Amino acid sequence: MNPQHLFADERFLGVCAYCGGSSGTRDHVPPRFLLDDPLPSNVPIVFACAKCNQGASLDEEYFGCFLESVIAGSTRIELLRREKVKKTLSRNDRLAERIRQAAFVDANGELSWRPEANRVQNVVVKLARGHIAYELSTMQNEDPAKVLFFPLHAISGVDRVNFENAASGQSRRWPEIGSRAFLRACGARPFADQQGPWVSVQPSRYRYSVDQHGGIRVQIVISEYLGCLIEWN
Numbered sequence: 001m002n003p004q005h006l007f008a009d010e011r012f013l014g015v016c017a018y019c020g021g022s023s024g025t026r027d028h029v030p031p032r033f034l035l036d037d038p039l040p041s042n043v044p045i046v047f048a049c050a051k052c053n054q055g056a057s058l059d060e061e062y063f064g065c066f067l068e069s070v071i072a073g074s075t076r077i078e079l080l081r082r083e084k085v086k087k088t089l090s091r092n093d094r095l096a097e098r099i100r101q102a103a104f105v106d107a108n109g110e111l112s113w114r115p116e117a118n119r120v121q122n123v124v125v126k127l128a129r130g131h132i133a134y135e136l137s138t139m140q141n142e143d144p145a146k147v148l149f150f151p152l153h154a155i156s157g158v159d160r161v162n163f164e165n166a167a168s169g170q171s172r173r174w175p176e177i178g179s180r181a182f183l184r185a186c187g188a189r190p191f192a193d194q195q196g197p198w199v200s201v202q203p204s205r206y207r208y209s210v211d212q213h214g215g216i217r218v219q220i221v222i223s224e225y226l227g228c229l230i231e232w233n
């Protein structure tokens, strides 16, 4: 079975997953820039209008470069690991400088980084909307009730366990029949690389979970460094 073609999707043909407008393009969730080459063959794809598809691409580039710089503790090309980020920062001096300016030494004498929160939020909410469309075959175009992003190592033991296990809570609402979440709840595993409640898009680079618990909660882990939690009531 090809998980990219489920019958629930028929109603979504031509509908943008982000704004509900008419779509003319397809969008990878997550975008390619957040994954390494070669891309996995099963990157989720949703329908999107050109505006939503392209509208976040600069923020996605910033986000990917910022995150990699924080992990490396530097914007120096030779210290970065991800090839796409190295290429982008070596030809985009303005972006590299902008990220460098975000670094500061905090009160404890440690190197810290101040993200452009609105840009990170744009990216994270778009990712969550894409995962919801793909997993639940529903659309969520209202503003989320909660958006959190944090380094995983910064949350304490119990919070970390809760975060890792939150996705495994049995859904109180059955997902849309025919949706991918429905198949997962039935025990079908359309992805060979699904680990427990998390869907691993690319090992050590990107995993996510979508859970319905009255509202909808999306959790994302990027580069096993950044945790994101986005909730709709």
Ligand SMILES: [Zn+2]
Residues within 6 Å of the ligand: 016, 017, 018, 019, 020, 021, 048, 049, 050, 051, 052, 053
């Ligand atoms: Zn759109």
